[in-house]
Amino acid sequence: MLHHPQPHTFQLEVTINGEFVQREIPTHLRLLDFLREDLGLTGSKEVCGEGECGACTVILNGQTVNSCLILAVEVHGAFIITIEGLTDTQELTEMQKSFEDHHAVQCGYCIPGMVLTGEKLLERDPHPTRGEIKYELSGNICRCTGYHKIVDAIEGAADNRG
Amino acid sequence: MQFHQPTSIREFIELSSNLSDQFTTLLAGGTDLLPRYERGQALPDHLIDLKKLSDLYHINIKDDSVQIGALTSIQTIQENPLIQFEFTALHMAAHDFAGAQIRHRGTIGGNIVNASPAGDLLPALYAFDAILTLIGPEGERQLPVQEFILGPGKTALKQSEILVSVTLKRNGYKSIFQKVGLRQSMAISVVNLAFVYSQKEDVFDYLKIACGAVAPIVVTLDKLTSTILDSTSKPDDWPLLIEADISPIDDIRATAKYRKQVVINLVKAFLKGQLDA
Numbered sequence: 365m366l367h368h369p370q371p372h373t374f375q376l377e378v379t380i381n382g383e384f385v386q387r388e389i390p391t392h393l394r395l396l397d398f399l400r401e402d403l404g405l406t407g408s409k410e411v412c413g414e415g416e417c418g419a420c421t422v423i424l425n426g427q428t429v430n431s432c433l434i435l436a437v438e439v440h441g442a443f444i445i446t447i448e449g450l451t452d453t454q455e456l457t458e459m460q461k462s463f464e465d466h467h468a469v470q471c472g473y474c475i476p477g478m479v480l481t482g483e484k485l486l487e488r489d490p491h492p493t494r495g496e497i498k499y500e501l502s503g504n505i506c507r508c509t510g511y512h513k514i515v516d517a518i519e520g521a522a523d524n525r526g
Numbered sequence: 527m528q529f530h531q532p533t534s535i536r537e538f539i540e541l542s543s544n545l546s547d548q549f550t551t552l553l554a555g556g557t558d559l560l561p562r563y564e565r566g567q568a569l570p571d572h573l574i575d576l577k578k579l580s581d582l583y584h585i586n587i588k589d590d591s592v593q594i595g596a597l598t599s600i601q602t603i604q605e606n607p608l609i610q611f612e613f614t615a616l617h618m619a620a621h622d623f624a625g626a627q628i629r630h631r632g633t634i635g636g637n638i639v640n641a642s643p644a645g646d647l648l649p650a651l652y653a654f655d656a657i658l659t660l661i662g663p664e665g666e667r668q669l670p671v672q673e674f675i676l677g678p679g680k681t682a683l684k685q686s687e688i689l690v691s692v693t694l695k696r697n698g699y700k701s702i703f704q705k706v707g708l709r710q711s712m713a714i715s716v717v718n719l720a721f722v723y724s725q726k727e728d729v730f731d732y733l734k735i736a737c738g739a740v741a742p743i744v745v746t747l748d749k750l751t752s753t754i755l756d757s758t759s760k761p762d763d764w765p766l767l768i769e770a771d772i773s774p775i776d777d778i779r780a781t782a783k784y785r786k787q788v789v790i791n792l793v794k795a796f797l798k799g800q801l802d803a
Contacts (some may be wrong), residue, residue: 368569381550392531392569394560397681414561415628427601427630434558434631437554438531438575481626483719503625 374437374520380405381449389436399446401487407476409448418504421477422438422446428484430503447476459483462513462521470508477504482518487514491522507520527567533578539663542662542686545572551578552688554636557628582635583688586610590696593659596635596689600647601626602635605680613651613694615701615720621623622646622705625712635689641675644739648675649720650703652736654742655801656692677742699724699732702796706788710778715739716780721796728801730755735793740772740785747771747793754797764797773800 371390378385380403387402399405399422409419413432418429423445451457456464459482469475478501485492486499492500497518498511506514532538549571553559557602563569576582582597592608597757601646603609604620623629623646637647638658648671662688671692674682683689701722707713715719717739724732733755748766755760759767774785 365571366563370527370571372528376527392527392563392631413564419625421627424630426580428627429631430557430627431626432564433557435556435560435573437530438556438577440531483625499711500626503627505712512553513632 365379365392365397365423374440376436378439379443381445382452385461385469387427390435391435392487393436394493395422395434395436395439395444398436399431399444405446405448409473411473416505417474418477418481419474421480422503423480423484428481428503429515445480447480450479458484458516458524459486459521462524466513466517466519466520468513474504474506478506478514482488485518486522486525490525492518494519528572530572531575531578533580535579535661536580538574538576538579538740539661539686541548542574543663545574547685549712552639554633554639555599555631556580557624557632558642560639576688579688580793584691588696590670592690592696594634594694596638596691597633598635598740599630599760600624600632600634600637601629603647604629611648612688612696613654613701615653615722616647616694618703619646619650619705619718619720622703622711628712634692638674638691638692639692641677641679641682641743641750643744644715644718645744646705646718646738648744649686649718649738650701650722651692651694652746653701653722653734654699655734657693658689658694659691660687661690664748666690668693672746692759697724697732698757701761704792704796706792714779717785717792719789719792723800724799729757730800735796737772737789740774740789742773745771748795761794761798764794765785768793 366448373388374391376387376389397406411417411419414429415433421428422431449473481504497515528717530748551570553575579803582595584595586593600623602619608619637645651671658674659668699722703720704720706716720736732752738744749770768790774782776782
């Protein structure tokens with residue numbers, strides 16, 4: 365959370381998980397805090413707060429980004445997908461199921477970012493090598509699993525999609 | 527904090543001419559700026575977001591040069607096939623740059639204007655003799671990157687001036703980038719190096735080596751390369767010639783002694799590999 369002694373406000377309009385949102389926000393509000401505190405979308409996590417760990421990953425206009433490194437004012441007019449908006453049904457996505465099937469989750473804090481990164485990777489490259497999966501995941505840190513099962517899960521999701 | 531988002535360079539100049547530099551900060555990708563605020567640096571009174579300046583996003587390929595807009599993302603640079611083939615060191619630096627989330631957001635202009643001694647695109651830009659185009663209230667001017675970066679975080683940018691693009695000459699040189707960090711990704715470089723060269727069999731007819739994180743600014747190893755180009759140096763002389771151009775320090779990531787040795791080892795390995803080939 366950032367602070368400023370003389371806050372200014374901004375009339376923000378942004379589409380989040382397909383829903384058009386209008387809010388008056390302070391200009392120094394981070395996107396991550398806007399999602400978590402203002403909108404209650406707590407799937408995006410804060411761990412390092414400085415762009416190292418990827419737990420706050422969201423999809424901004426089609427690309428993965430760290431929402432802790434972006435001010436909410438910067439996304440005026442943009443389209444954002446968070447882990448909550450990955451699917452509009454109650455069903456898990458192929459990727460989420462694969463994380464479950466491969467037991468790729470321990471504490472779970474990094475998983476929303478891992479899943480979003482995996483989804484975007486397969487969208488671009490439906491059959492990545494293990495090396496390519498690891499490269500893509502280099503901005504997402506996990507302190508529990510040792511990564512093997514996370515890579516297995518993304519590889520598994522690619523196989524299941526055929 | 528007042529947030530400004532000019533939509534043209536002219537609007538930017540008018541806006542920033544009316545604001546004091548002392549209370550104003552420019553925002554590009556934000557991947558270096560936001561962590562500073564997170565660590566407690568005071569937010570500015572005025573933040574000027576440059577991302578609506580559509581003239582700053584382009585990769586223009588001409589017969590003899592390539593011009594890269596200052597807001598081009600690291601990811602876009604990495605994916606550009608011409609940069610990959612003709613400016614391989616720059617491609618490699620963009621490839622090894624942080625993680626995907628940062629590459630999507632970080633910009634070439636931000637990496638230059640930050641003027642970090644360890645900025646990963648900088649050695650390649652020095653070794654390719656990149657020319658920067660700046661626009662300000664007094665018009666447009668060109669500066670070599672070597673004259674633009676004055677020290678850590680210090681540049682030749684004047685009040686209300688903006689970095690618009692980076693131009694690289696298409697000389698057909700080969701190049702590579704090497705980086706040593708505490709881990710492969712997401713780590714600030716302990717040492718980073720770009721080699722730009724052209725050779726016939728085992729004789730170089732062009733050689734430039736730029737090295738980051740071993741001095742307050744990126745340095746080129748000119749003492750070494752000039753003796754190699756005129757064939758007067760012997761491999762035994764290389765370490766001293768390299769040391770003459772660098773001044774590494776001890777910091778949280780590595781000691782000066784380690785940095786020096788890594789640079790010597792990497793340069794030797796490159797030269798031996800090329801000359802034996």
